[in-house]
Each structure stands twice: as structure tokens, then as C-alpha cells.
Amino acid sequence: MKKILLLLLLISGISEAQIVNIPDANFKAKLLAANTLNTIAKDASGNNIKIDANNDNQIQLSEALTVYELNVFNSSIVDVVGIQYFTNLTDFACANNQLTSLNLSGLNNLNFLNCTSNRLTTIDVAQLPVLDILYCDRNLLTTLDVSNHPSLTRLACTFNQLVSLNLSGCTNLSSLFCWNNQLTTLDLSDVIMLRELSASINQFTDINVSNLHNLQYIYLDNNALTSFDATNLPQLNSLYLNNNQLTELFIKNGINELSGETAFSGNPNLRYICADEEELEELLSRLPGMGLTNVNVNSYCSFTPGGDYNTITGKAIFDSDNTGCDASDLAQPFVKVKINDGTNQGATFTNRTGDYSFYTQAGNFTVTPEIENPTFFNINPANAVVNFPLVDNSISTNNFCITANGVHPDLEIAIAPVVPARPGSNAVYKIVYKNKGNQVLSQNYGISFFYNQNLMSFVSADITPESQIPSSLNWSYANLMPFESRSILVTMRINSPTDPNPVNIDDILVLTSSISPQAGDENVNDNLFILNQTVVGSYDPNDIQCLQGDVLPPAQIGNYLHYLIRFENTGTDYAENIVVKDIIDPAKYDLSSMQILGSSHAVEARINGNIAEFIFQNVNLDSGGHGNVLLKLKSASTLITGDMVSNRVSIFFDYNFPVDTENAETVFEALSIAIPNLDNSVEIYPNPANEFVNIKAATAINSVEIYDVQGRILVTSLFNETSAKIDLSNYSSGIYYLKIKTDNGSKVEKLIKK
Numbered sequence: 001m002k003k004i005l006l007l008l009l010l011i012s013g014i015s016e017a018q019i020v021n022i023p024d025a026n027f028k029a030k031l032l033a034a035n036t037l038n039t040i041a042k043d044a045s046g047n048n049i050k051i052d053a054n055n056d057n058q059i060q061l062s063e064a065l066t067v068y069e070l071n072v073f074n075s076s077i078v079d080v081v082g083i084q085y086f087t088n089l090t091d092f093a094c095a096n097n098q099l100t101s102l103n104l105s106g107l108n109n110l111n112f113l114n115c116t117s118n119r120l121t122t123i124d125v126a127q128l129p130v131l132d133i134l135y136c137d138r139n140l141l142t143t144l145d146v147s148n149h150p151s152l153t154r155l156a157c158t159f160n161q162l163v164s165l166n167l168s169g170c171t172n173l174s175s176l177f178c179w180n181n182q183l184t185t186l187d188l189s190d191v192i193m194l195r196e197l198s199a200s201i202n203q204f205t206d207i208n209v210s211n212l213h214n215l216q217y218i219y220l221d222n223n224a225l226t227s228f229d230a231t232n233l234p235q236l237n238s239l240y241l242n243n244n245q246l247t248e249l250f251i252k253n254g255i256n257e258l259s260g261e262t263a264f265s266g267n268p269n270l271r272y273i274c275a276d277e278e279e280l281e282e283l284l285s286r287l288p289g290m291g292l293t294n295v296n297v298n299s300y301c302s303f304t305p306g307g308d309y310n311t312i313t314g315k316a317i318f319d320s321d322n323t324g325c326d327a328s329d330l331a332q333p334f335v336k337v338k339i340n341d342g343t344n345q346g347a348t349f350t351n352r353t354g355d356y357s358f359y360t361q362a363g364n365f366t367v368t369p370e371i372e373n374p375t376f377f378n379i380n381p382a383n384a385v386v387n388f389p390l391v392d393n394s395i396s397t398n399n400f401c402i403t404a405n406g407v408h409p410d411l412e413i414a415i416a417p418v419v420p421a422r423p424g425s426n427a428v429y430k431i432v433y434k435n436k437g438n439q440v441l442s443q444n445y446g447i448s449f450f451y452n453q454n455l456m457s458f459v460s461a462d463i464t465p466e467s468q469i470p471s472s473l474n475w476s477y478a479n480l481m482p483f484e485s486r487s488i489l490v491t492m493r494i495n496s497p498t499d500p501n502p503v504n505i506d507d508i509l510v511l512t513s514s515i516s517p518q519a520g521d522e523n524v525n526d527n528l529f530i531l532n533q534t535v536v537g538s539y540d541p542n543d544i545q546c547l548q549g550d551v552l553p554p555a556q557i558g559n560y561l562h563y564l565i566r567f568e569n570t571g572t573d574y575a576e577n578i579v580v581k582d583i584i585d586p587a588k589y590d591l592s593s594m595q596i597l598g599s600s601h602a603v604e605a606r607i608n609g610n611i612a613e614f615i616f617q618n619v620n621l622d623s624g625g626h627g628n629v630l631l632k633l634k635s636a637s638t639l640i641t642g643d644m645v646s647n648r649v650s651i652f653f654d655y656n657f658p659v660d661t662e663n664a665e666t667v668f669e670a671l672s673i674a675i676p677n678l679d680n681s682v683e684i685y686p687n688p689a690n691e692f693v694n695i696k697a698a699t700a701i702n703s704v705e706i707y708d709v710q711g712r713i714l715v716t717s718l719f720n721e722t723s724a725k726i727d728l729s730n731y732s733s734g735i736y737y738l739k740i741k742t743d744n745g746s747k748v749e750k751l752i753k754k
Helices: 002-017 026-032 277-290
Strands: 069-071 090-093 112-114 131-133 144-145 155-156 164-168 175-178 196-198 217-218 225-228 238-240 246-253 261-263 272-275 296-300 310-318 336-342 345-349 355-359 365-371 376-380 385-388 395-397 402-404 410-421 426-435 441-450 455-461 467-469 471-480 483-495 508-514 528-533 543-546 558-568 580-582 590-601 604-608 611-616 627-633 646-649 651-653 665-666 683-684 692-708 713-727 734-742 745-753
Touching: 026 455, 272 277, 277 296, 310 365, 310 385, 336 355, 355 365, 355 558, 385 395, 410 441, 410 508, 410 528, 410 558, 410 590, 410 627, 426 441, 426 471, 426 508, 426 627, 441 483, 471 483, 483 590, 528 713, 543 646, 543 665, 558 580, 558 651, 590 604, 590 611, 604 651
Parallel strands: 069 090, 090 112, 112 131, 131 155, 144 164, 155 175, 175 196, 196 217, 217 238, 225 246, 238 261, 246 272, 272 296, 310 395, 310 402
Antiparallel strands: 310 355, 336 345, 336 365, 345 604, 365 385, 376 402, 410 426, 426 483, 441 471, 441 508, 455 483, 467 471, 508 528, 543 558, 558 627, 580 611, 580 651, 590 627, 604 611, 646 665, 683 692, 692 713, 692 734, 734 745
């Protein structure tokens, strides 16, 4: 009898040990209410189940283990003690209750947790190793640590009081909703799979999404962001940045997020947007509707396309020893290379190291070097055909070997006034000379620079002249390679208005440069360059000017015009990147003729349609620093007398509004040499002349101007005597015109130079 009694007591104790202790009456009632007709509890197959299977109004351990999904929302529960025995639980929803704490230790299989709309001040999910989805919105959380949960893919913690959020180790998090908190920082460096970021109504001043290449949706309204960079987000579809403090926005990423949902109104200080080229026009049209009317929009925050792209690159190499292009041969700068995809075409120029690059999408492309004197050279291959079936960041390298075709020496020279002439100040001139032929050239005393010693004096040169006489300087050059440009900077002091030979504002200074040997040169017309420079008082440091002047005879139609573009950093800090944008009128210019002669800094030049861009990347130009680029471009051959060509550029300094230059205008009209008072006393002799020509008049000779047969003024000399002697030794044989001004009038005489 005692044995039977002991056995009954043992069975009773075991039975009671199997009952799960659930102190909260509302929690227990909810569990007991589960049945097959509601969705409170589900088994492993997702079927609704009754937890209290034996109807004893208790939850046994064995009954708790049958539950895989549990939903106890909206039940006035303040405590879920007992939940730790539901160890097979994968989904637990306890939203809309009155929980202040939540202990879920032991639930190693839990992957879904919804505890939204409680009174939680903290939540510990460290013991939930396979947690996939966590909803803890509308609580009282100030911190949340979900670190080291690589299984977590979705987190919603909106409407809390979070000041910190630890996401380290959440390498598979796809969606993050943390809006309406008090977050000031957010480290997203580990959440590399994130597709959706909703973090509006916080206190962010900066947020870094640069490594989130899968991000598609961003909601960051109502923060304090001053800058936002979406450059590395090639899948971005929606971007909301309304009501921040943005000054800069970067959305150049290879995708048009404007086609999705994008808005950034309520940013009155926004001054710069960098976007993809195809977005610029739409952006400009949208901005007024967002109340943004003073925003600089361009694509110059970077100089490669955003997102994914392919690259065609290579070198242009000149075979100087006729042994084939090899390591001993140098790649050449400023060689134009064209690209054509069958519909559109563009061009670039090799840089100072002889490299060129094109950035493309998928398609078939033909790449062809375009040389100023194409008959002088053979190019192998003549072109390169590149096929990119996909946009997958492929790189196609295509080098071109250039060899001489026959013997063709051809030189050119120009003078660029990089610092203008002002009375009593120093002027700086850049003498640029280039080998357009196919021979390596050298010449002692081959470069000459002529000036009026009565009006200016030589100060210095960055290359010491090898000879110097009044009114001229000379230099030698050696081993000037085909395609190579070199330059010499010369500083001259301009006379002041109080000097014996005064120089005043609006006076014309004539400077001449020449390069030899002229004998055998294929094109002698560009071996001599005459600069007619107007003396100025103040000047705009950012400008473009046609070096041939503002009036040219009709005979010059279709010939090259030289343009000097000057820029100066007038800001208070250095300029990292500078872009010169030139929109060229195809009705007035031959776009295919553009050539670069030189630049102050390394430049990447590209032509797309009728837009030429000269990119000075990483130039770091100090405040007050200067730069320039010298190019030449033919006027259209279809122009007629009276037509005018006009060119202006926009100069971009980093993210500032562009500086737009004045127009450089040149009119083609007949040279006017009208003589109001004819002075018949003027005589010139000998004529024809060899080295010198003498001039005599009855009254004092004031000036002598020499014109070539095309009506271009070559030099102006000042005198104050009744006789003068002109040195012609540096002029080529041919016909010239002398315009002599005296106290009594003027006279024009034709002169033949032997």
C-alpha cells in the first residue's frame, strides 16, 4: 500500500513538472484560446493548432513544443515569462501589448520577431542566432544592438527614441527602417546587401552609403544633411532628401534615378548637383518646381561615367627609328583619336604620357587616330574595331603605331599672351612651337622672338636665350619629336605712360615669333606668327581670345584661328579640378579641325558632338593661381565677307557656378587702309629690297606698319625722324605693304622682298 501511494505521488510530481509556469494571466489566456479556428498558434506545417490539447487549462512542456508560430498581439500582456519553453518557436508576434522587457533566451530557432507597439526600453536579441526579421517599432528604445546577426535581413525600429544603432556584422541586412528616432550617426559599413534605407526624421548631418552598391531605395527626409553622395549606387531607384540642409548632392552613378521617385525640395541652401549627363536637362526642368532656382548642375564631380561602363584605352606611339614600335619609342601627346559607334561620334586627345581613353556602354565602336597631316604618316592599325556585348567594366587596349611616310618636315609657332600687357607692368608671353611633320628636328638659333625695344624691355625667360640683341631673342631646339609641343615663357616690361616712349591703354603692341628651318618646310605660313596685342588697364583673368585679332581679311576664311583660354582661381582656397567647356558653333567652325598646341597643366581633352571639354583633374590650383590652354580651330570654309565667328567658354572651378567668358569675336572683312591725308613726299628705297629698306619723308615719320599680302599687320615701328631704316632680314621673299604715317599724312607703298 505504501508503494502504491509513493508511485502516485511520483507521477503527480512529474506531471506538475511538465506544466509551463506562465504568471501573466492575459498571456496564459491567449495561449489557452488557441485552436484550429484562429491563427494564434501554428505547427511546423503552418496549420492552426490548439495548444491545450488535453483541455486541462494548463500548458504542458510537450504542448509548448508543438508550437512553431505564435501570435499574441493586442492582449494587454505585460510579461511573457514562460515563452522560453517554446523552444521550437520560429515566429513570435507580441505586438500591441504592454511589455516593458522581453527575455527570449533559449529560442534558438526564432527567425521572426514582431514586438511593435509595446513599452520596451531595451531589447536583447543576442541569444537569437538565426533571427531573420525584427519589428520593434513604436516602443521606448534608446539603444538597439543587433550586431553579429548575419542572418538578419529586415529590421524595423521606427518611432522609438534611438540615439544609437549597432549594425556591425549584419552582412545580409536587406531592409532597414529606422525613421522617426533621434539618431545622429549610423555606421552602414557592414550592411553591404542593403536594398532599402528608410531613416527620415532623425538628426543625421552626414551618412555614408558609398559601399552599399545594392541600395535601391533611400528615404532621408527631415534630417540635417548638408551633403549626400550617391555616386556608388548603380541600382538607385528612389531618393528622398526633402527638408534637409543640403548644399551639395552627388547622383552621378550611371542610372537615372529621376525616372523613379526622387525629391529633394526644402533645401534652400542647395547650390550644386552632380548628375549623369543624361539627367542634366531633366534636373534643370524639375528644380523650379521644387523651389530651387539657384543651383549649379553639371557632371564634373568625376570624369568617368557613374555606375558600370566599359573602357577603350591605348597609346599613340611614334616609331622614331623605323624599327617598329617598341619600348624605345615614346608615346606622343595631343594626338587626336576619334570614336564612332555607327550613330554618334566623338574624339579625345592623348595626354602628356600619350594615353587616350573612351568610356562606353555596350556596342560596336571604331577608334581611329586623326592626324593634322595624315599624308605624312602611316598608322598601324588604321583603326581598331571594338565590340562590347555587355556593360561589365571590360577594358579593351588598342595601341597605334605611327611611322613616317616619306620625308616631311613641318613646324609651327605661336605666341600666347598669358599675362596681358599693361602700362608700366610685366607682361608674360608663351612661345609655343610644335612639330607637325614626320621628322625629328633640331636647329641652332631656330626660334626667334621679335619685339619693339622702344616700347618694352626684356626681363627674363624660363629658358635662357642663346643670343640676344635689341628687339630680338633667339633659342635653339633639339630632337623635337613629331607631334611634340614645347614652350618658352618670356617676361617683358611694358613702358609706362611717363617713359620717353610712352605706352598707353589701347595702344597696339606687335610681337613676332618665327621658327626655322623654313627651307623645305611643308607649310611656311605657320613658321611666322604675329601677335597684335592691345594694351589694357584692368583685365578679366578668365577669358578667351582669338590671337589673330578681331578683324581678318576674307582671304583667311577657312584657315586656322588660334584661341588662348586663360583661367585664374579667384577663390580663397585651392581648386582641385577645373573644367573648360567650349560649345562650338558648327555653322561657323570646322569641328574636325581642332588641335591642341599646349596647356599650362596636364589636361584631358574630349569632344562630344559640338562640345569640347578641357579637364584639369587634380590640378590643385592655389588661390590666385593661373592656367591656360592653347588650341587652334579652322573657321568654316562656307563663310563669306562680313561674317563673324564667335567663341566663348564656361570655366568650372570644382563645384562652383561656372565663370562664363566674354565672346571672342572675329569679323572677316577687307583690310581698310584708307588714307585721309596723302603724303607724297614719302619715298622708299631700294625696292625690291634685300636686307634693308630706307624710308624718307619731308616731315617726321611717326610710324611704319608692315602688312603681308593677305592684309595682316606684321610689325609696327615707331620713329621721330624724317628718315628710317627697316630690317627685312627675318622676312621671307614675297610682296609686302608699308603704311607710313608722318606729321603731314600717310602713304602706302608696295614692297618686294627678294
